[in-house]
Amino acid sequence: MRTRSNTILLGVFLVLAIGSMGCEEAITLPNRTDAVFTIYGLFNPKSDTQAVRVYTVENVLDVTKPEPIDAVVTSVDLTTGDTRVWVDSLVKFIKDQYGHVFYSPFRAEFEHRYRIEVDRSDGAHVEVTTTVPPLSEPVVKEPDPEIFELITRVLWPDAPNLIDIKVVYHTNVGILEWDYGDSSDRVPGGQVVNVQFRADTRDVFSEAIRAGISPVQLNRVEISAVVADVEWIPPDGRFDPDILVEPGTLTNVQGGFGFVSAGYQTKIIWLPSDEVLDVAGFATE
């Protein structure tokens, strides 16, 4: 029994050892992504130069080296047929980081549709299409002083989409900035932002009491927003980098990753009427 058991166990050893010698030692790599480029940028009709950042999709992680990349960037104005080849500029950012920014010196036209194409020498291709929104400048409608909340309606006529909406209150107590994100409402004829004037300025008076400042003066209100392509909307309504960093979460690039859109910054300076200032608690002239 002892000899037989020893033999059986030795046999088990040999079978397992020999059998397992064939087990793969190498790391099984996944099929690499087909995407070859990642591009970011926008067509800005208020800028004389248009630019996009181009990354190559690589197999290992390393810093971008100060070398040319195998990429040709072309833009096509789909409205006029105008085609341009963009120029690569190797930009050195902070901490010796390099990046490839392709640019072309022209002004994008309002309401024109553009296509960006990036090609590699082996024929790999990515492209993205975007529409420059129409020209729109904000118009402020004075709030009704009879309504306690003092909601101030700001209209961007013909604007398809607004992002990065900010309201900045300049007072003798300090500067107060409110980030409205993309909180605008679509109305016939454009986009409206309802500024919560009284709610926004409540903290100013608390701070004034603490600082012993009286009277409290409101010098001006700056209301700004980016008028953007209708597709420039983050999922879940937030531009949260920890969400958007995931590839594919906010992307419009065909054959690649990234996001290219169109838009421009707008701003209006507004000083409320004496009646509104008085109702809100601010000093008047």
Place this chain on the structure above:
Amino acid sequence: MLLYQPFHILGFFSAFPSDILNSVDFYAGGFGARYGGRISSVIDVTTRFGNKRRFAGAITASPFIIGTRLEGPLDETGRHSFLASFRHSIIEQGATHLIDRPVPFQFDDFFFKVHSALTRDSRFSFTLLRTYDRGKIGEDVGETPLAEVRWENQMAGLRYLVLPGSIPVLAEFRIGYSLLTSELGPNDTPIRFARTSRVNTSADLTFYGGLVDIRWGLFARTLNLSSELGGLFQNFAFDKEWVTEVGIYGEPEFKPIRGLSVAPGIRIHSFPSKGETYVEPRVRASYEKGAHRFSGAMGLYHQEIIGVSDRRDATSVFTAWAAVPKKSGVPEAIHFILGYNYTISRRLDMAVEGFRKWYSNLFIAEWTAFPRLTTRIQPADGDVVGMDFRLEYRTPKFYGQINYGLSSVKYDAKQESLELWFGTAKFRFRPDHDRRHQVNILASAKVKKFDLTARWQFGSGLPYNRALGFDGFVLMDTAINVFGEPGDRRVIYEQPFNGVLPTYHRLDLSVERTFEAAGADITLQGSILNAYDRSNIFYLDVFTLQRADQLPFIPSFGIKVEVN
């Protein structure tokens, strides 16, 4: 005392030399009310004390390791002794004489214990333990310095035990300090650092009542967790936090009839830094009749601290420790264990144990495409099902053991962004410690005067995260100027933990013979590690695909001189 890293690098040696051990109890789950603060498993190691009558010692030398043990009485009363042990690996230097490959690993450990029989009824001991491990995990490539990982355990503890002869009560009082420091990167300028320390005080009493034994106790501990996480592409992060745990437990053990033992227990475990207190019911039972032994256990468990590793580090050689967020509850587990042992004959034993665990309120590392290690965490739930089988055969000249473990671990991640990323609020995956199959076979035989030993180990590959590519990320939240926006590097990951590392297996052979000479036992040993030179992975950098393997084929010889 708590030892955070109980195994040396590569898992080949335990932190405790075998000749200082008194007992080792491993609880895969269902552990009793005396243990707590952990939701998975417990290893309870008891060391022996030194020889109180005469001096004894041993010296060991091989191309792997040199070691010494010395013990003896502290005075002539025969009531006080010391035990000291020191081991230092020389494999990094010694192996190069045997094989033509570098083996860039080093470890050492130092153990010291003083034990005193203060009176007939009381005992006192003081213990120190220090371990150190270092391993190179790849060459520098470009600007990604992940050259070395190091960790050090330090422990100190006092134990006072009272066993009055007049009453059947055993009382133990303990104070212990434990520290683990881990570093990643060059020795003089580590890029990542984690430090975990703990001070623990406890009192345990056992009343031996014949048909019922009653154990109860109380404890208080404070932990300090800190980490500095740097590195290329890493936003530097520094965290430091203190947590405390206090509690009390009671566990009567009933033995109403011969062979039957039932131990229901209650543990009240409080986490004041979280404002949470939990009542943890436990029950363990066993019934032995003839050659059969049935056992079972179930219980509720909680654990406040969690370990997070970089998704880049496929084998988790570096772990940062953090406490779960406040007001989030504490991770919880329910265990259910059933076991059966059968003594088939006086030479053959078999045992099988099945287990099921449910985890809730877990926290795991947040998933991000930014190439960084972060202690930001996401909630998760999980469950485990598995079984262990053991067959043991022994004769006066032969010992054989086969162990097989089968288990499946699944987690459901609940990070807020999963719905956007994967279209589901919960993502089910296999975590990086889900080893599906494990086999250990040990055979040792005495042939003539030689002791022959063969050991074969096998483990399924572990899940890890694979990258499909690397690009960059620019946050398009306004009309940015791309000339002025540096952006961040980004990892294009596959679905989380979709890859599986290669299987691990190794065959080790050894032969030794002991001679008596001049009052000493001299043992000559020859061995072959990794007999068929399997490349078992130790470290894998998912980003650069740099890899470091465990021990290659290494023939070795050694000598041990022991004086008792």
